[in-house]
Structure formats: structure tokens, C-alpha cells
Amino acid sequence: MPNLISIVRLACVPLFLWLLWGADEEIAAALLAAGLGATDWVDGYIARRFDQGSELGKILDPTADRVLLVAAAVAVLTQGLPVAVDVVVWIMLAREVLIAAATIALALAGARRIDVVWAGKAGTLALMFSLPMFLGADATTGAWHAFFNVCAWGFAIGGVILGYYAAAKYIPAARAALREGRTPRPVVEVGS
Numbered sequence: 001m002p003n004l005i006s007i008v009r010l011a012c013v014p015l016f017l018w019l020l021w022g023a024d025e026e027i028a029a030a031l032l033a034a035g036l037g038a039t040d041w042v043d044g045y046i047a048r049r050f051d052q053g054s055e056l057g058k059i060l061d062p063t064a065d066r067v068l069l070v071a072a073a074v075a076v077l078t079q080g081l082p083v084a085v086d087v088v089v090w091i092m093l094a095r096e097v098l099i100a101a102a103t104i105a106l107a108l109a110g111a112r113r114i115d116v117v118w119a120g121k122a123g124t125l126a127l128m129f130s131l132p133m134f135l136g137a138d139a140t141t142g143a144w145h146a147f148f149n150v151c152a153w154g155f156a157i158g159g160v161i162l163g164y165y166a167a168a169k170y171i172p173a174a175r176a177a178l179r180e181g182r183t184p185r186p187v188v189e190v191g192s
Helices: 002-022 026-049 055-077 083-108 118-139 142-182
Strands: none
Touching: 002 026, 002 055, 026 055, 026 118, 055 083, 055 118, 083 118, 083 142, 118 142
């Protein structure tokens, strides 16, 4: 079930982009993106609660998170929002590029896979809420604009702080994973 939720999240990314760019339905796109962000918690809860975790899920869930986060970030950058919003989005994207590059480099170097830390998950969730909130602020006026704007900035600032904190926590974990991955394994001979 958790893997199915992740697949549905990935499949809804084109719908989000179509709502925003094709149908010009910024509020509907923002609501869909926020709902997809919330399902990140749902699939993790189901996996833990019902012991449905899998190796595929450990790859699929963070991949769905990254695809959704990058799609929403690109969408926000194309909406002509204030420069301050663009700066925060670029800071978010810089972390994503840094983590992706480090993950690929570690895999190529033979390191074992590093488990996600709580701060990283919380930061990603906050960022996945901030981006739709920025879209909601752009599409509304008055009290709704103020509400979405305050929520967007609160989630964005908290998400960026948690995201970079998690990135710093990954440094010693990456070193250990690299050491363990490079440690020669004892050869076990099978008798005839």
C-alpha cells in the first residue's frame, strides 16, 4: 500500500503542472500539491504501522518527495512571485542538488545506503507545504492572501533550517557508510 501511494503521488505531478500551467487553476494546483505533500506522511505511517516497509519503498518514497518538491519549486519560480520567494526556492533547490550529488557519489564509491533522518523528513514536509502556500498567496487577496503568505514563510523558513540541519547530520553518516562500504568482507568458502 505505501508503494502504491508513492506511485500515485508521482503520477499526480503532471496533473499538478497541467492545473497550474495548462488550466490556469492556481488554487486547484496549490491544493493538489499540498495534498500530495501530506500523503508523504500517510505512506510512511502505513509502512511503519502495518509493517509494510520495503527496500523499494525506501527508494520510491524519497524519489516521489524529490520529484514533487522540484516540480513545485519550478512551478513557483515560473509564477513571477516576489524575489524573496525565488531566493528561498533557490536555497531549497541547492540543498536538493547537494544531497542528490552526494547520494550518487556515495553509491558510486560503494557506500551502504544511509537512512533518512527525522529532521530531513520534517524539513521536506514543511517545504512541500510552503510551496503550495506561496501559490495560494499569489492567487488570493485580502485575508486569504495574508494567511497563505504567513503560512508559506513559516513552513519555508522552518523547512530550510531543518533541511540544512539534516544535511549536516548526513556528513558523519556518509563517512561511516563509506567506511563500511569499503571494508573488505570476509570470504566464506562453501564446502563441496
